Amino acid sequence: MRASSILSAALAVQLSAFGSGYVQANDTPRAIDSATINAVMKLYEIDQASAKQRLESEARAAVNDFRIREAGLAGYAGSWFDPDTNSLKVATSAQEEFSRIQLLGGHPVLVARSLASLEAQRGQVVSIIGKALTERTVLSSHVDYIGNRVAIGVSADDVGPVSELLRDYEDSVSIHAVTELPPFSSGPVRGADGTRNNTWETNYGGSWICSVGVSVNQGFLTAGHCTYGKNEFPSGEVIHTRSDVPLGVAQNSTFDLSGPTDSGNPRDAAWVQTGTGWVPTAEINGYSSGTLDVPGAWSGVLEASINSTVCRYGGTSGGPYCGQVNAKNVSQCFGSWGACDTVGALTKVINGCTEDGDSGGVHLSASTGQVQGINVGGAPDCSAHPAVSGDVYFQPVTIGLGLMGRTMLTQHGSSAPTLDGPYCEGMGYSHFFCSTGYSSQGDTSVSWSWSGGGTSGTTANGTCPSDTWVTVLVTASNEYGSTNVNRSYFCRSGPPL
The missing domain is CATH 3.30.300 (GMP Synthetase; Chain A, domain 3)
Known part of the structure; x- marks a missing residue:
């Protein structure tokens, strides 16, 4: 076997194990409430031990998935959680990317077309x-x-x-x-609390109920079709609680069909500025699950993989109501008002449910508790879920936050990031691999630097000077500040130990 083949094989084995090992450093299995465990057991018709094992595997897959997408592989063609093997499958049209995918904890699958080309x-x-x-x-x-x-x-x-x-x-x-179009589901402030659009009720009559999505700086995020912000009523629509107490005033919405679009299709996001006495908190009303914290790990927005479990919470049906991520970046027509209103950049969940007034509520990863998105609509009637279920759609929370210029509140709070690790190791044959996680609030960047090189992202790898100690500096930054940590490793010229 050629030296290059030996090196490639050795690195693939070593780096795959190394990359997978550090997944748990930031996302050690969290304590999952009994209501969520029971919902997962019913959804997949499995016992408690199998449900816990699946959720732990989904959590590992989510971190690996993030790092693989972050790597910017040209042949990347999507990734998904495989429940049969409890592993992350990663499609690529470039076989030369296999070792990089394995390095980051994925199981490569060769396909004909990249995601970009599709x-x-x-x-x-x-x-x-x-x-x-x-x-x-x-x-x-x-x-x-x-x-x-x-x-x-x-x-x-x-x-x-x-x-x-x-x-x-x-x-x-x-x-x-497509045989039936889905409909829109139309103290402290917490995600999934119920709301009412008092301005619409006053002007148009009827009941216009929705839900809080997540708390942000100065208010909360919700669905765009729950309010037109100041686009229809210049002073802003007044939003009340379900018990008719004034909660805040809508500031902006993308759902007036003139906002940012994707192939001509609007996004579905809005934000409401809370009034005096209301304090946005980094919590979710989990209903049967109790009060849930919005985690600081990964800024609370680590994306669940295809086939992973997500649970929805809303002001009408409560929660948790769990389903399975089926597709991403979906453009979908909704038929609530007698016309085809298409919304872009959605995530599709199968075997879920949602009811009128759950719009704007929140979807969480069942395994990590990370916020996934803001509920848009889908299969109505949760009374017999999961025996009776259907397709549900949410707008990824990162899209709404970006469009509204808001920062989601997490338990980390308004301070510089903290780093989980970093971890570095000489992998043999003058190669190294480093990995880190972080706890933060808001957009967070990570960069690495060392003598003669540097990179960005939560992982770093490459060649290093043989048989010497090497020091790496990792920096994590958010809007509140930066954190720097040094790590040293020994760069081994020979084979890995």
């Missing part, structure tokens, strides 16, 4: 359909990571014409019938 093709075929038929023909679209293809949803009557139109794309595009 997203580009999705835009092309949606445009082709819109020009040949109508812009409303496409009712949903997303990239199917596991199938390595674009998934297009149309009405049953349109399946034939669209299939004929896209016959040149049959190897990379699947077409399915």
